[in-house]
Amino acid sequence: MGSDLRQRAERTGLAMMAAAGILVTVADTLGWLDKVAPGGVTKLTLLILSVVTGTVLLEIGRLGLLDNVNNQLSRLDMESIAEGLKREHYSGVIRVHRRFPEEAFTRYVETAEREVAILQTWIPNLHEFKHALKKAVVDRQVRVRILLLLPSSPVAGLRDEALGTAQDPPEADVNLDVQHCLSTLAGLYGSVRPEDRERLQVRVYNSLPSIAVYKADEHYLVSSFLHGRLAIQSTQTEIDGADTVMGREVQEELNTLWRIGRDVDLADWRGSLSTIV
Structure with missing residues (x-):
């Protein structure tokens, strides 16, 4: 449950960042950015930020799979430890x-x-x-x-x-x-x-x-x-x-x-x- 909420929050935040990058780029093209924030972030920086954010957004699904794998490995570790203790202490x-x-x-x-x-x-x-x-x-x-x-x-x-x-x-x-x-x-x-x-x-x-x-x-x-x-x-x-x-x-x-x-x-x-x- 906690992992699902965290993934949804990450998706929402990254989507907002990607959208903000696109909007700022459009605003800069139309000449609105200088009026709103003179001397602000350059177009190149915003483009790079937008691309990186969009790429990370696409990778969220795979990161979720890694979370599942990690949970499975943790469960296996616990079962392995329990089995070892059973054999060691109870013969x-x-x-x-x-x-x-x-x-x-x-x-x-x-x-x-x-x-x-x-x-x-x-x-x-x-x-x-x-x-x-x-x-x-x-x-x-x-x-x-x-x-x-x-x-x-x-x-x-x-x-x-x-x-x-x-x-x-x-x-x-x-x-x-x-x-x-x-x-x-x-x-x-x-x-x-x-x-x-x-x-x-x-x-x-x-x-x-x-x-x-x-x-x-x-x-x-x-x-x-x-x-x-x-x-x-x-x-x-x-x-x-x-x-x-x-x-x-x-x-x-x-x-x-x-x-x-x-x-x-x-x-x-x-x-x-x-x-x-």
Whole structure:
């Protein structure tokens, strides 16, 4: 608003100056100038002033464009500074959720272009974004990597105890829940074309779970395996940027468990598990 008013004022002032130069020149030609202002400004000076003023008047539009460019650059500078501060002081953390945000993660999966990865003991909320995973694999050729706990791992029993599932009646069974998750993924695997199936990769790991991770491109949702609650019921730290401090640490953990994990053939996941010790 202020810039527009200033430009209009500049245009008006310059137009008046240009008009005054023309009028004075005409008055001088008709001999009126000497009567009004004897010994006044010479014709040459007035002509030069009129030409310069008219030229500047024509350039006002371009000067306005420069103002717009300057405003855009200022905005970019502020955004760049904010991004730098976020990465420096918060290590890539952009927000913290009280529990897993299914809708937000589903949106991230729906817009992912390169990779979706999940590290869990099992995925209790798989049904929330199963359809989005299928569309990512089929429609956008996105690689989907899923890491689950080996159902027969001793860690499964420890996690049962941590969740309080040894109580009667048990509320969950990690072994059975992992198998149910694998069965769901096998159904997803069977529902896509053979040429799309290679992009859906599942491995099981026999190791102490460190963190739960849901990743879509460079967005990470990270939580801990606390006692008495599922990881998706715990606080979720959202990280933006694989090159941030937190992003690099989480990605390295994903890479480590992927290396030690064993492939599951979703065409025969039960038979595949029987060969994994």
